[in-house]
Amino acid sequence: MPINVNDPEYLKSEREYFESKTNEEKLTALNKMISHAPKHKGGENLRQQLTQRRKKIEEEIDKKQKRKKGTKIGIKKGDLQAVIIGKSNSGKSSLINLLTNVGTKISPISFTTKEPIVGIMNYQETQLQLIELPAIEGENFERGIVHTADTIILLAKKFEEFKEIETLLPRNSAKKIYVLNKSDLLNFEEKRKLFAKMQSKKYNFVIISSLAHLKDDLIEELKKKIFETFNIIRIFTKEPGKEKKERPMIMKPKSTIKDAAEKILKGFSRKVVETKIWGPSSKFGGQIVGLNHELKDMDIIEFKTR
Ligand SMILES: Nc1nc2c(ncn2[C@@H]2O[C@H](COP(=O)(O)OP(=O)(O)OP(=O)(O)O)[C@@H](O)[C@H]2O)c(=O)[nH]1
Ligand SMILES: [Mg+2]
Structure with a gap:
């Protein structure tokens, strides 16, 4: 028996799904549909259909990436590898420029970074490999690197983005650090609330600003956190x-x-x-x-x- 779903969020995501042009957009919309699909027994069939559909789309995305891979230079994995993952414009390039020796392009235009950027981060006489991956909701995101990473840095400019990143993130066993960027745009009260939210989620987190002139102790704290995730x-x-x-x-x-x-x-x-x-x-x-x-x-x- 097909069931009627009345949840407005579900219906909105469903519409987004039908209007999606790329597989990545479809995946985002599907994940939203799945999270708003009825949880009770009557919704079982629907949930199954949706997750099957998701599997198919994930496979198609993987296949397309493998085809592209042929032309790309592989990244040799360092002993200690951390990967910055987030949506476009969250400040991934700004952060990798602050933490490493690379100088990659920063821009308010979406999807500026089109391939993984590899930098070396120095911390207490130890070198780590830090990688910026192209935006997770875009077609240049590289799912393969997620599987090899020791640590994943989820970077968001808004709290709500963490959930979106998590639903798009391929399965992995990496340690996670949640970094909320652009804190310079928030007032004290907003920051205080965010801090409490991140704490209640039991995230390993920092709230930072990547604007170079505002660079402070928190960037140092982030470096320490990254280092501490490696069990070495x-x-x-x-x-x-x-x-x-x-x-x-x-x-x-x-x-x-x-x-x-x-x-x-x-x-x-x-x-x-x-x-x-x-x-x-x-x-x-x-x-x-x-x-x-x-x-x-x-x-x-x-x-x-x-
Ligand atoms: N106010 C403010 N702006 C920031 C901060 N970090 C980055 N930005 C700005 O946000 C925009 C995007 O920054 P990028 O570092 O290019 O973002 P990205 O995540 O690499 O974006 P893509 O590569 O396009 O996916 C730029 O205009 C940055 O100057 C921050 O902490 N505060
Ligand atoms: Mg970038």
Whole structure:
């Protein structure tokens, strides 16, 4: 038995669906329809039809992107990869320019960024790969990168956009940070309310402004949050009588001295005759430890070999 849906939001989205010209627009409208479709048993059939339709459209979008991929240069995934995702004009390019070494085009015109922009972000002697993806509601959005990302930064210029981004986001297992941009356009009361809303959602979030001249501590806090989503420890090595190396090795928590030696060179741990350690996992600086010693973030190791 077909049912009549009277929810005005549903009917509005349905109209949007029929008027959509691109698959991306159809997907947005369908997601809205699904969220407003009747939840009770009578709506089961309808919900099934809608999700089937959504699957088909997602497949078509993926297929089209694969065809395009052939002509594009692939992005080599860094050890630590975070991806900025949001709707057009949310300030993705402004943010990546603030956080990394790239200078990509910022413009009030929609859909300015047409391919992924890759930047390097420095944080406490560690380098992370940060990527701006073209707007999620546009046809240049790259769904594939979402699957490889360690961390996803959902960037919105309005609170309501988070939901839209979430419904369009392909399934993934990345950690998420919610960033509300353009806070310079809000007054105190508006900011206070938003803060409470984000808190009640239990989001890991920051409210920022990407206008370079308003750049403040919150950008630094965002950097810290991005870094903290990666479950890693940083290990420095040094040679006897010398300073520690400038860049740390990135390792998994609970790695041992042996793991670190093997990361330097396969088989290297067999050559080690003595290891000294400085830093959080040592009882005192220069403590001699065995191969099974467990490392902590920011340790410094000195290997003596045969
Ligand atoms: N007031 C205000 N404007 C901002 C802020 N961040 C970005 N903008 C402006 O918003 C517009 C869009 O910024 P972009 O950084 O190009 O946005 P985008 O998300 O990369 O947009 P597309 O690449 O087109 O999808 C520009 O005019 C920016 O100057 C902000 O924090 N406050
Ligand atoms: Mg952009």
